[in-house]
Amino acid sequence: MSELQAPRAAKRPSPRTHHGDTVDDPYAWLRDGDDPEVLAFLKANNAYTEQRTGHLGELRDTIFGEIKSRTKETDLTVPSRKGEWWYYTRTEEGKQYGIHCRLAADGDTPPDLGEGGPLPGEQVLLDENELAEGHEFFSLGAFTTTPDGHLLAYSIDLTGAERFTLRVKDLRTGEHLADEIPDVFYGAAWAGSSLFYTIVDESWRPHQVFRHELGGAEDTLVYQEDDERFWVGVDLSRSEKYLFIEAHSKITSEIRYLAAEDPTGEFAILGAGRRHGIEVSVDHQGDRFLLLHNDGAENFTLGWTPVTDTNQFHTILEHRADTRILDAEAFASHVVVSYRRDGLTGLAVLDFDGTTYGEPVELAFHEPIYTVYTGSNPSYETRQVRLTYASLTTPDSVYDYDLASRELLLRKRKQVLGGFAPADYEQRREWAVAEDGTRVPISLMYRKGLEPDGTAPCLIYGYGSYETSIDPYFAVPRLSLVDRGMVFAIAHIRGGGEMGRHWYDDGKMLHKRNTFTDFVACAEHLVKAGWSAPDKLVARGGSAGGLLMGAVANLAPHRFAGVVADVPFVDALNTILDPSLPLTVIEWEEWGNPLENADVYQYMKSYSPYENVTAVDYPAILAVTSLHDTRVLFHEPAKWIARLREVATGGPFLLKTEMEAGHGGRSGRYDSWKEQAFALAWILDTAGATG
Template sequence: MKLTPPADAPRARKIPATDTHHGITRTDNYAWLRDENWRDVMRDPTVLDKDIRSYLEAENAYTDKALEPLADLRETLFNEMKGRIKEDDSSVPSPDGPYAYYTRYEEGSQHPIFCRRPRDAENGEAEEIVLNGNVEAEGEAYFKLGDVAHSPAHRLVAWSADRKGSEYFTIRLRDLETGKDLADEVPDSSGGVVWDAAGTSFFYTQVDDEHRPLKVFRHVVGTSAQADTLVYEEIDPSFFAGVGETQSRKYIVIDTHDHQTSEIHLIPADAPELSPRLVAAREEGVEYDLEHDAERQRFLILTNAEGAEDFKVMEAPEATPEREHWKDFIPHKPGTLLLGHVAFRNHYARMERQGGLPRIAIRRLRDDAEHEIAFAEEAYDLSLGAGYEYDTSRMRFSYSSMTTPAEVFDYDMETRERTLRKRQEVPSGHNPADYVTRRIFATAPDGTEVPVSILHHKGTPIDGSAPCLLYGYGSYGISIPASFSIAALSLVDRGFVYAIAHIRGGKDKGYRWYTDGKLFNKKNTFTDFIAAGEHLAAENFTSRGNIVAQGGSAGGMLMGAVANMAPDLFKGIIAEVPFVDVLATILDASLPLTPPEWNEWGNPIESKEAYEYMASYSPYDNVRAQAYPHLFALGGLTDPRVTYWEPAKWVAQLRELKTDDNALLLHINMDSGHGGASGRFERLKEVARVFAFALAVTERA
């Protein structure tokens, strides 16, 4: 089935608005799509300006009409993907004192159920429901749980929920003996909760009217949120604050950071009323994160200080953790990027990436003996789970690849015994031997080798005839893992090659891989992605003009950039919550995320050079009269990260200027934000919709 767009596409009114920076004047014909009362819309979508609402609803109706012939395909895809989910699945219980905590789903349910049982009980034995997300979500158009954190005495649970998609979470307290919530209610939090040692108070971060997490408060159980104590306030709007704890649970950790600098304050968990103690004052370009080695009364500090580009670990006495007392514990090793760490009583585990692949290293703290956990596949994903406990020799990790469903292991750090605790079930059936996963390298214009992970069915001919879905992100140092995807199989089983381009801007090949794809190196991200597509065609995995590109958020900006730069390479573009109005957004310091973004993109307010560089690639500003691929843009009305007007303006500009007859579709979810629809099955329906689009434009529907 071929996707044929209807002829009656909506046309947004043109109302020119101008702004001038550094003597350069730009005109924006669609700036009116940004509601002046956007802050109010985040909290109450019903107050959206009626003209803007009418236009967005017209675009949604047009998209529904265009995709109507694909309704059966979408339903088929949804049922396929749903059939690969074990509907009554549950997580591996995680022990904490007398209990083991876990989540499970019931057949047909959208949201998780949080449970516990006695530590040594068998599956389902003496189960106690801590919180049922399905009950809490009843009657809500949108519902997302933030945190579900039990108190140290296991009597109370602090839980948070967002009911608009705007990421304003309200925290409540549940008494597990009565099953009822207390009167305590804390609005406008970022969602996370950290208890003190006694369980009489908890810490949280408040989100302000600009949606910036700048204040950390302490709430005492049984009191009003208006009486909460301000513990820390960040005065620099380019730094965001967060709160956590060390694995030892001895310290509350207040972390403030932008994209390249961090600062930590500590509060003893058994003395929550004390003022936070600064560890090391922020130093531009220096990041650090710490863990607590309680047995040896020291902190282990993961940092890029002293020129350690790929990070190293330093130690400092617990009594004097200031910068001048830091000394090397694990030296910097160029090419081995340290990603994260956790300290147990007798062992120290860290995640590393070497040669583009993750691994886990274990150090025994009594004698510093080390070993690694090894894996054999060409491309895979690995994650380290700390669990709740500190005094244990067991840690948990998860492994998957593009062909291998997720496996959860408990690992004895002392004996090196690996115990499989859970293997992801695919009820409809999955044989890894039916699929091929590979990692190849594309050569960028400057000679850099860019990794590309590939999945295809073993029966797919590698002769250039297969369509390809090429996914990319490439910002903020985020690396896209080569993990198992129940959704991707629906494309691969229909003859697609599914590929992930590990482009610069992530940290796939070390920290420099990130810096080589940000600020004045940002265009490397786009040319890397284009090089990946061209290499896939050159190696006959697909062909030029038969590639559907997909990316979301900053990856959506990537989609907009490559659509402008190399439109003939792609058959279709899927841009989810796309950050495409880059220049206007980063020029507007009032928007929620703009000040912290200046270290990622540059500050066009102060720097003409940054302004001109961003103007040269900002997708919205570079739409021009040319043929474009089929394009599907998706956004969320209450999205505080990528505001709804970015994809709306972009589509309006494209519809005005593009010279082709290809489909141009926009869908704004009027009940959600950045993460799309809530609930595991509603999200699958969104995936089915964009995959139906990909199949239709490549005429595989």
């Protein structure tokens, strides 16, 4: 065990001082991913983890087989109309990645999907399997065609480090142009023969927008964001009339716009520009811009401003205390509003006659808990709205909402093979009570007939940061747990956005502990209500949800049999103290700035998992990370596991590092299923559900 846990004395850094507090970090040497000793540490831990979980090899293979056998491997998405083409992506049995295709459009009804294989007359635009050949990792970033459909711009990442190479393909000839741009970030936007893209700085913050002219030797810097709290993106409106450069911090937005017919012109600032604490999003519709903002409206309000005078604002939807407006998408004859109310998502449609807006028509769904969101809607002139609906028991279902008939037309429901029947499962919503009396929703799924008698194993999942909501969603791998008698629960804790903007505000900055105590309250509720018992309850979360896992393991180790922490943000204080690390300065508006504020420093120190490991029995812990992760660096879980082994009792404490992957783990679908099978087998074993 010494090679897994012993500090390297020669590499131990000098103690640091913050706000009069001396910080000694014996495992800081693990930050250097190029150090042979660090790589040896990671590989030794991988070997140790495999040794401690070797008895689960057969179960892992079985679960992988279950996921594979339940998945229709040769399949395709419902085509979306853009211009004169239907665009879609399909998969083939035995292949890891998607194949992007299009089909000449004939009418407004999507073509028959057949059995999921190639459609007659299709044109293959991009085969990810060919691009990924010979590489351990592959990720597609940008994928956007010119409005006339002649050219495709796409970008690829072959390491997981989220630095992409941008390429251009002529879809008329099938040949690639000589244009190739390295080290770009996600996304790209066309305006005529001009291609706009973003570049990141040394802290992995997208801060520059460039314009590339096809065949040009030198690209033009269009915009640079020097405020380190802000990141930028560039996009073309659905109407294809305007380009937008959006600069965002965690709490502030600024938008610039330019007519797409004049791509070499100067971008203008929309409205009053940057105002601290004011967030804005924009879309274009006819003679106006559609604006969503939170100026004096905690849950946001929707309105419009004339293109000719963006300082005028005309309200369409007033602020509502019970409804958080999430998004508003503009089309030629309607607006689609995405919202959240009572812990559930919703969609509303407003007709638009070119001058005035009709009353919002809310789409009705009848399951007690569900998720609904807009799908691929690239066409501005459409008379149908594509949306996706799912619940814990209903597979992803693609609908078109017909604006004339007000009907929902089911285009496709994800086919789950192997005898799956939704009627064999149940879902429900329950409410825990937090320390301060706040009611916290929990979504549950289990096999029909399971009784809450305290004997069932349970997996409870949580996130709770960035206003990101974990809505009730369907997942094939989860069936391998539930079919073995496990209950699956989602804790909709503060720090997320499930109950509106206040739900987020009450779980960030100096209120962050609410996220952790809410999760513990949800775990306690599941036990009190008979859905599980502490020796059968496993917690799971990833990224910022991994911070949650580390914090609750410190707060209430006796409440859980095991914890799975995926790419976990468990060295939060040290990371947020170091502005040289990727994304740290951006994060100060989420967590606070402990460099300048002693209260923030002490508060973060009180919950940061790495600093708060104590000499008590902890549950079994599995931490999973990736060497090339740029969002949560691999050293965070490595340091955390090392400290757990040094200080705590209980466990075991296992670290598994993907040596060829990034924040999202392995990239191919079969590789991803194998990684899921590894984690699910460990969960079942830890919860005592492998019988």
